[in-house]
Amino acid sequence: MALVSMRELLDHAAENGYGIPAFNVNNLEQVQAVMSAADEVGAPVILQASAGARKYAGEHFIKYLIQAAAEAYPHIPLVMHQDHGTSPAICQGALDLGFGSVMMDGSLREDGKTPADFDYNVDVTKQVVAMAHKIGATVEGELGCLGSLETGEAGEEDGVGAVGKLDHSQMLTDPEEAAQFVAATQLDALAIAIGTSHGAYKFTRPPTGDVLAISRVKEINARIPNTHLVMHGSSSVPQDLLDIINQYGGAMKQTYGVPVKEIQEAIKYGVRKINIDTDIRMAMTGALRKFMAENPSKFDMREWMKPAREAAKAVCKQRYLEFGCEGQGAKIKGIPMSVMAEKYAKGELAQQVR
Numbered sequence: 001m002a003l004v005s006m007r008e009l010l011d012h013a014a015e016n017g018y019g020i021p022a023f024n025v026n027n028l029e030q031v032q033a034v035m036s037a038a039d040e041v042g043a044p045v046i047l048q049a050s051a052g053a054r055k056y057a058g059e060h061f062i063k064y065l066i067q068a069a070a071e072a073y074p075h076i077p078l079v080m081h082q083d084h085g086t087s088p089a090i091c092q093g094a095l096d097l098g099f100g101s102v103m104m105d106g107s108l109r110e111d112g113k114t115p116a117d118f119d120y121n122v123d124v125t126k127q128v129v130a131m132a133h134k135i136g137a138t139v140e141g142e143l144g145c146l147g148s149l150e151t152g153e154a155g156e157e158d159g160v161g162a163v164g165k166l167d168h169s170q171m172l173t174d175p176e177e178a179a180q181f182v183a184a185t186q187l188d189a190l191a192i193a194i195g196t197s198h199g200a201y202k203f204t205r206p207p208t209g210d211v212l213a214i215s216r217v218k219e220i221n222a223r224i225p226n227t228h229l230v231m232h233g234s235s236s237v238p239q240d241l242l243d244i245i246n247q248y249g250g251a252m253k254q255t256y257g258v259p260v261k262e263i264q265e266a267i268k269y270g271v272r273k274i275n276i277d278t279d280i281r282m283a284m285t286g287a288l289r290k291f292m293a294e295n296p297s298k299f300d301m302r303e304w305m306k307p308a309r310e311a312a313k314a315v316c317k318q319r320y321l322e323f324g325c326e327g328q329g330a331k332i333k334g335i336p337m338s339v340m341a342e343k344y345a346k347g348e349l350a351q352q353v354r
């Protein structure tokens with residue numbers, strides 16, 4: 001199957017009550033890990049590339065790595081998604097490159113650091129919806145800033161996110177604003193702020209409802225029932241991965257991520273796309289540290305990349321199963337982008353707001 005529309009995948013997930021992990025990829029081994037995990041369980045795939053990934057690998061490498069995945073696994077419905085676009089121009093660049101889905105993160109200004117106001121966010125997101133829907137591509141937007149409800153810190157650990165202190169109202173998406181935002185922009189998927197943050201250091205203790213507001217998901221979903229919700233910063237930061245890293249010379253502090261059971265609860269209330277990057281980074285780092293420690297004389301990169309790729313694959317496979325993706329890939333038709341464009345033009349994919 002060629003690259004498919006993210007809207008088609010998320011619509012299918014909504015109709016059938018499951019969620020799809022969206023994995024960040026930067027290199028060959030990560031792309032292979034995700035695809036081989038999906039293949040083993042029959043899952044549909046969302047591969048996403050951040051600006052950091054495009055910078056690290058180069059945009060042509062990212063594009064062709066993902067297209068290679070589509071050719072190598074022609075039976076798997078695959079979405080090529082741009083993560084955290086900071087301007088309409090960047091989103092247009094991704095669409096021109098062949099991405100079938102883009103995120104316009106207008107919760108922040110173009111610097112990717114300064115919280116933006118509602119009107120700015122509506123304006124840039126609307127521009128991206130116009131350019132994307134015209135060619136049948138999907139748009140994800142974001143309302144509210146990711147950050148820690150424990151500390152008020154906006155956490156810019158990996159270069160994507162607001163900087164400094166935020167107040168609670170900025171870090172929790174308001175259901176009424178979400179309804180207005182969706183009505184005004186007519187985007188396909190909305191990333192919401194509920195206390196998650198990017199990177200490994202999300203919570204200092206296993207999160208409870210005061211710092212991870214899953215209840216917000218229900219309130220938002222009640223207002224915009226057919227808009228697909230997206231959870232960013234949704235790595236679970238498994239303790240066993242942390243232990244392997246530290247056992248083999250790493251020095252990561254104790255930390256907690258988003259428990260899978262909380263994500264499963266959120267999936268019941270409209271969360272369809274779950275962004276995961278950190279868990280793959282940790283899995284690969286731990287496997288690599290272990291291999292290097294146990295094999296100090298080895299120097300063939302294929303030998304040390306293999307266990308890292310296997311460890312990444314294991315995490316991906318586990319999330320596909322936990323989020324209910326097993327066997328769903330084969331049920332996706334693969335609607336051509338031109339047909340999606342017609343559907344948008346006819347208003348068939350319009351959002352309902354209550």
Ligand SMILES: O=C(CO)COP(=O)(O)O
Pocket residue numbers: 024083084197198199200231232233234235236275276277278279
């Ligand atoms: O949200 C993410 C990418 O957009 C990744 O989140 P994590 O850092 O929790 O993996």
Ligand SMILES: O=C[C@H](O)COP(=O)(O)O
Pocket residue numbers: 024050051052053083084158159160198199277278
């Ligand atoms: O959105 C955040 C992702 O984890 C991407 O991180 P990155 O900017 O380091 O590639």
Ligand SMILES: [Zn+2]
Pocket residue numbers: 105107108142144145146161
């Ligand atoms: Zn954001």
Ligand SMILES: [Zn+2]
Pocket residue numbers: 084160198232233275
């Ligand atoms: Zn993110």
